[in-house]
Amino acid sequence: MTKILVVDDSNSIRDMVSFTLKSAGYETVEAKDGQEGLSKAQAGAFDLVISDVNMPNMDGIALCEELRKLPAFKFTPILMLTTESSGDMKMRGKAAGATGWLVKPFNPEKLLATIKRVVR
């Protein structure tokens, strides 16, 4: 089963993303910040990482950089959840090794449609 790591400091967003993914048949693991995300990533393999950018302890950009250093995450798609649709944020994400981004706010349909571009 496709396994997705969802990293966001907001409970409601994390629940929403996770619930949406689960109801679409994906398996999810949740983490509340970059730090926790990284340690959960080190403990298991994932087919996709969806991470918020603004988080305490370790933000999404740093998480992305750290993940790309792990051999198991060299090709793993990493999507950033951002509120800014500005090119600046996208460039920062890209530079850190992110695969793509999802601009908040998004609805569950959009989320599922979008991740199809990176997971099967």
Place this chain on the structure above:
Amino acid sequence: MSVDLTQFIPSFLEESFEGLELMESSLLNLEQGDDETINSIFRAAHSIKGGAGTFGFNHVTEFTHLVETLLDEMRDGRRNIEADDVELLLESVDCMRLLIEAIRDERECDSEKIAENSKRLEEALAASGSVMSEALTINADDAPTDNSSDIARWQIKFIPEHHLVQTGNDPLLLFNALADLGKVSLEANTKELPTLNDIDAEELYLSWQLTLHSNASEADIREVFEWVEDECELIITKEVQDQPLEAVTEAVTVVNTLEGSSQNEQADLTPPIEAHFAEPTPKNNTDKPVSKSKNDLGSIRVGVDKVDSLINLVGELVITQSMLSELGSDFDLSKVERLNAGLEQLLQNTKELQESVMRIRMLPISFAFNRFPRLVHDLSKKTGKEIELILKGEQTELDKTVMEQIGDPLVHLVRNAVDHGIEPAQVRLAHGKPEKGTIVLDAYHQGGSIVIEISDDGGGIDRQAVFNKALEKGLVDEKTTLTDSQVFDLLFEPGFSTAKEVSDISGRGVGMDVVKKNIQSLGGRIQVESEQGKGSTFRVNLPLTLAILDGQLVRVGKEVYIIPLITIVESLQPQKELINRVSGDMLLYRLREDNVPVIPIYQLFNIPCEFEHIESCLLVVVEADGQKIGLMVDDLLAQQQVVIKSLNDNYQQVQGVSGATILGDGSVAMILDVAGIIEMALTKAQINQQHQSSVQSQITRSISAGVNA
């Protein structure tokens, strides 16, 4: 696939309120150059904005966006942290709270205040020259798809850079996504493919020519390639005439070849490309409507350590249980000692388990204290008094229900301390005190209860003023001599206020009596200490929890009742000469200078008893709301902690009974509601009075007045 978003709204609301609290407390502590604090404020605002947008509360998003922009300027150092801005942000936090409360309560909110505040935010932003034209994307997928156009044939040339797969992008999946828009056929270009020896399996050497039959717009197609547009060459052209679809088999063959070759070379590497075009349709196995309960039952966040300790204890309980059942399966008298040891262990386990479960309901009192820095900040602005608030013992834990109900009384006491306690600066200086007043909020455990202290270093309570006021109200007469604490207790009488003028902060004369009532309804009490010129301390004593009660078991006939220990003044054997029979069935007992009405429980509940005459009974003197009565019982049994079971939940409200509990032998015992019983006696006396007014009036008076007969 549709997901009901409303189910996440309670969680969004909860974390928004938490975020607002964090913003507020951080704003109050904000200093120039404190990056970490400003960052955390920004993050909180940002999360609220993001959540609000996702769940469709666009007005919250719009408003929060302004707040966030202002914070962003502070964060980037483009704006200095001025007191005015902090004030504006604090008010904005209030507005956000109003907006979110309106969502929670499903009502409209005061849009005028919001509009006024947004205007001020915009002005502040305009003053700093910040560009506000940056459009706020409320819904990214609002753009209407162009359905009017007929199916067109698109030619897409996709030449990715070699490192594309290293960003986690996979061309095949992009093509799949493209296939959602219409029929796709493609042709792979393999001419850049190096020889097997030169192949780097982590690189991508192919490029593609795709044909798409779709009514999608060019923007829709570009969106699919949104994440890779910087890492590829993408040429999209629209063809006018329609041509038959080409087969994809050829391309697939090529892809297969590549896959094979890379696997040969580096077997442990996941091939970046796979050749299958089946659309991955995820199963909608949980796609059922989720019913959302409207009535909020409330939730508690529990520390993982507490849950762990519970699990640990349950584990031990299971061990004890299996030990005992093993013992029981083959028991003889030689094993009595082991049985006793086992039972002892069971007792220990149960006790610990009970304590752990109770701890789950316990929250640090900081939840109740949190609102005070802001309150004192606002009040000190309003009154022009400089005040420092010191919070102590914030980690002291308290039952959640008690916590929720103690908030308002505490607010009242703190307001009082600011308004009446702390003197104006010039008065303070004249008395040789520091200009800045201090209010201390402290919480600590004492025995089975928690103590909350609100102390100030203000002028203290003017004993004479209180006494004079009481004289004026007719609560005391001139000859009465009262101790300090008795005088201060007068403050809690209804309608009592010594403030010379009524301010809008406190001092309307309603409140202190309500404060006392609220605290008493929680089973607590309040005391005052004060020294003129030095300050006052209000000390609130609360039970740790409302779920467990220290009770005195009493017997009446065959029934066992429980009297809350906290209400009991004393228990005694009545002496004949002190009993006053005022009328047929009314008794007064002379207890030192008080005349205490006696209420036989057997009469109250109409049950058989052992002793009908007061001389042979025991008298338990209890007190509630300042009124003492004597309860006539057959016998006093043990004192023990009982778990309160609600009668409302299991049966119905019964007058004179506040709840029930289950005793060690499995029988049910009622917990007496002392205040309720007093009320019953009073009503009964009043009814009697109507019948035989002359005889009964004396008793009614003595019951109503309570003391000093």
